[in-house]
Amino acid sequence: MQKPPTQEQEQDPGGEHAEITTPKTWAAGVPAVEHAMTYSLSQTTVRRTGLTLLNMNQTKGFDCPGCAWPDPEPGHRHKNEYCENGAKHVNDEATSRRIDADFFRRYSVTELGRASDLWLNQQGRLTEPMLKRAGSDHYEPINWSDALGLIADELRGLDSPDEAVFYTSGRAGNEPAFVLQLFARLLGTNNLPDCSNMCHESSGAALHETLGVGKGDVSLLDIYHADLILTLGQNPGSNHPRMLSALEENKRRGGRIVAVNPLPEAGLMRFKNPQKPRGVIGGGTPLADQYLQVRLGGDLALFQALNLLLLEAEEAAPGTVLNRPFIDAHTSGFEEFADHIRSSVSWPEVLAATGLTRQEIESVRDLVLDSKRVIVCWAMGLTQHKHAVPTIREIVNFLLLRGNIGKPGAGACPVRGHSNVQGDRTMGIWEQMPQQFMDALGKEFGFTPPAKHGYDTVDAIRAMRDGQVKVFLGLAGNFVRATPDSEVTEQAMRRCRLTVHISTKLNRSHAVCGDTALILPTLGRTEKDMQAGGEQFVTVEDSMSQVHASHGRLEPASNHLLSEVAILSRLGRRTLGDSAAVPWEQFEADYGTIRDRIARVVPGFENFNARAVRPGGFGLQNPVNEGVFRTASGKATFSSNAFQSLPAPEGHLILQTLRSHDQWNTIPYTTNDRYRGVHGSRRIVMVNPDDLTALGLPDGAKVDVVSVWRDGVERRAEDFRVVGYPTARGCAAAYYPEANVLVPLDSVAETSNTPTSKGVLVRLEPRI
Ligand SMILES: Nc1nc2c(c(=O)[nH]1)N[C@H]1C(S)=C(S)[C@@H](COP(=O)(O)OP(=O)(O)OC[C@H]3O[C@@H](n4cnc5c(=O)[nH]c(N)nc54)[C@H](O)[C@@H]3O)O[C@H]1N2
Ligand SMILES: Nc1nc2c(c(=O)[nH]1)N[C@H]1C(S)=C(S)[C@@H](COP(=O)(O)OP(=O)(O)OC[C@H]3O[C@@H](n4cnc5c(=O)[nH]c(N)nc54)[C@H](O)[C@@H]3O)O[C@H]1N2
Ligand code: SF4
Numbered sequence: 001m002q003k004p005p006t007q008e009q010e011q012d013p014g015g016e017h018a019e020i021t022t023p024k025t026w027a028a029g030v031p032a033v034e035h036a037m038t039y040s041l042s043q044t045t046v047r048r049t050g051l052t053l054l055n056m057n058q059t060k061g062f063d064c065p066g067c068a069w070p071d072p073e074p075g076h077r078h079k080n081e082y083c084e085n086g087a088k089h090v091n092d093e094a095t096s097r098r099i100d101a102d103f104f105r106r107y108s109v110t111e112l113g114r115a116s117d118l119w120l121n122q123q124g125r126l127t128e129p130m131l132k133r134a135g136s137d138h139y140e141p142i143n144w145s146d147a148l149g150l151i152a153d154e155l156r157g158l159d160s161p162d163e164a165v166f167y168t169s170g171r172a173g174n175e176p177a178f179v180l181q182l183f184a185r186l187l188g189t190n191n192l193p194d195c196s197n198m199c200h201e202s203s204g205a206a207l208h209e210t211l212g213v214g215k216g217d218v219s220l221l222d223i224y225h226a227d228l229i230l231t232l233g234q235n236p237g238s239n240h241p242r243m244l245s246a247l248e249e250n251k252r253r254g255g256r257i258v259a260v261n262p263l264p265e266a267g268l269m270r271f272k273n274p275q276k277p278r279g280v281i282g283g284g285t286p287l288a289d290q291y292l293q294v295r296l297g298g299d300l301a302l303f304q305a306l307n308l309l310l311l312e313a314e315e316a317a318p319g320t321v322l323n324r325p326f327i328d329a330h331t332s333g334f335e336e337f338a339d340h341i342r343s344s345v346s347w348p349e350v351l352a353a354t355g356l357t358r359q360e361i362e363s364v365r366d367l368v369l370d371s372k373r374v375i376v377c378w379a380m381g382l383t384q385h386k387h388a389v390p391t392i393r394e395i396v397n398f399l400l401l402r403g404n405i406g407k408p409g410a411g412a413c414p415v416r417g418h419s420n421v422q423g424d425r426t427m428g429i430w431e432q433m434p435q436q437f438m439d440a441l442g443k444e445f446g447f448t449p450p451a452k453h454g455y456d457t458v459d460a461i462r463a464m465r466d467g468q469v470k471v472f473l474g475l476a477g478n479f480v481r482a483t484p485d486s487e488v489t490e491q492a493m494r495r496c497r498l499t500v501h502i503s504t505k506l507n508r509s510h511a512v513c514g515d516t517a518l519i520l521p522t523l524g525r526t527e528k529d530m531q532a533g534g535e536q537f538v539t540v541e542d543s544m545s546q547v548h549a550s551h552g553r554l555e556p557a558s559n560h561l562l563s564e565v566a567i568l569s570r571l572g573r574r575t576l577g578d579s580a581a582v583p584w585e586q587f588e589a590d591y592g593t594i595r596d597r598i599a600r601v602v603p604g605f606e607n608f609n610a611r612a613v614r615p616g617g618f619g620l621q622n623p624v625n626e627g628v629f630r631t632a633s634g635k636a637t638f639s640s641n642a643f644q645s646l647p648a649p650e651g652h653l654i655l656q657t658l659r660s661h662d663q664w665n666t667i668p669y670t671t672n673d674r675y676r677g678v679h680g681s682r683r684i685v686m687v688n689p690d691d692l693t694a695l696g697l698p699d700g701a702k703v704d705v706v707s708v709w710r711d712g713v714e715r716r717a718e719d720f721r722v723v724g725y726p727t728a729r730g731c732a733a734a735y736y737p738e739a740n741v742l743v744p745l746d747s748v749a750e751t752s753n754t755p756t757s758k759g760v761l762v763r764l765e766p767r768i
């Protein structure tokens, strides 16, 4: 019997097999399509590949299970309305490979716990419920009824419902998410951590405070029509590839783009559109007019400097720069903010924090002054820092100054990650839902929802570590790999009495588990969902608040799979019993009955069932676009933010942990990162060549990456290869999740409690 490759082997200790080529300066185009097809065909058949890809992002098909980038209006969709990476994500789910009971007889849990993320995922789809009994080192088959009975008994036996934690990853559709949060709250807990806590929580927190809604106010049409788009802290060429088509459209109409990123990301420089002949043959569209290679964590300083320059320009030519009527009518806190910026911004500090020149920043100001409609887009490069929330608040200040909020072609655009992460939050997956939601939920289902806020992801890990959590249930996701401080998190997970994962594919969280562990295999987005009430669909909400249906098309990977809704409804029934108020059985039979409830509980979902099936679905109104700000003052709020940056003391670097082109979050598909010119290895750390010289390290040196944190605990990622790379000075980059071991659990963003995955202080220790 063949042993699975271990994490270390697969990731290539010391980067021995790494082949480094020059980073690419353009993204997409023909190679992208070829790569997608090669990966798809290695996973499944030509017929299934055709069936999946042609139904993807079409009005009667399924929503891409990849990122949350919106689809164009119905009628304006390409027949191949997907990107290279979307094709990979969908075929990773639609794979023909299967894991059966025999697989779990062959491999012990210990062995699976040593296997690489890549190998675990490559074994194929989970096909039947599996149980690991306490004390056993093997999973064995269990039937659905016994599995759900076991969970129900465990939950009913808890001293307090707060000893249970219910995690959600953003791939789950609206209906299962709504049922899960209802179940948790009926049980009596708000312990509903989600992947958003590690993702755009900082955006939600900052936008909520300043604009009154934790979501962006920009649509796809706004992107097309903006005069200027600033994109910060994101790598759309790999992570939101169809965003490049939207940026291309913006350029075609004469818009301009500024990219702010420590790395020279290919997708931000030039785009060859594989869906247009000129993209395939020609040289493509240059995207960024200006590329600022900012230092990690330098964006707050950058926006404070820009805001100062705008205030100064207004003083030089009063009445021409700021939108005074907008500021006077719709905002509060302007004078205090302006005084703060004028008195606190120091150019030497700004230049040190950003690593940019004053000329670079002034030329962005010139572009801003030349633009009537400005959009700022951002993703993880902004949200996963200690000062992420003040940074995003400062972006809001920047937009408010010229009235770039709530009007066409302008606004704030947090580019969401998982395809339904925004929808899950709308459905109530949050440890601190507003009272209005809780009241409506209680009224609809005849109970009093728990008042006490629950655990978010970081607090859940702390509670698990401290033995305060007995049951962990995950709806999708890979908790132990997604979370920071891997060793601490793994210990925390192992302390649980029972861990349950509702999953499509095998991952490390199934092997690093509680005393008793269950794997509950479920239908994926691509699959037909037949229930007593006929064929069902789910709904999702994209990054721009468009809600629409997603219909699975493929035959399920196994006859033993249940849908997420079916699993959760049956669990609800087993634990709490059916009642007139909460008819679990009906929910399972007909998801329309869940949508009827959502329509009565969640604002904006009136007449949900009828609107969900319209081609293209419907948009949730953002009150900001009607000039309504649900903040304490009833106005959009300027904020005064203390200057912060991430200086690295001598001999140290600031490390960001990021995604390669060939992975979906915790799951690497291959060991390549094509656009960045990295092939065959994920155990590398990218460092500016001048920093290597200063550190006395040759390119290619083998090092341990050691993180430095105030608790003095040594966190070490062993045997990485140093790669000289044109990133900003003082900065380094390594792949997530391999580098998560370096992110201290207590190193979190202010207010949002998001792990600081893009700002870890490290030193590189040469290996002898
Ligand atoms: N193919 C693919 N697509 C995905 C995902 C995936 O794993 N694979 N994941 C999905 C999810 S859940 C999410 S949240 C998104 C993530 O999408 P991204 O945010 O694009 O993902 P990351 O790889 O974390 O990249 C962070 C980017 O920010 C830059 N950056 C880091 N720190 C800073 C900083 O301090 N300032 C600035 N200005 N830039 C910085 C990095 O150089 C990098 O380009 O993608 C979604 N789409
Ligand atoms: N260091 C570091 N850490 C990070 C990040 C970072 O940039 N750096 N990014 C953070 C971010 S932005 C995010 S969003 C999180 C992601 O964290 P998660 O969302 O928890 O992780 P994923 O890797 O997306 O989860 C993959 C698993 O989901 C399951 N799955 C896939 N599709 C389905 C489905 O349809 N239904 C069900 N039930 N299961 C399914 C499969 O079993 C698969 O193995 O990680 C965070 N962690
Ligand atoms: S851009 Fe995102 S949603 Fe669109 S096809 Fe690609 S991965 Fe899927």
Ligand SMILES: [Mo]
Residues within 6 Å of the ligand: 195, 198, 199, 200, 416, 417, 418
């Ligand atoms: Mo994310």
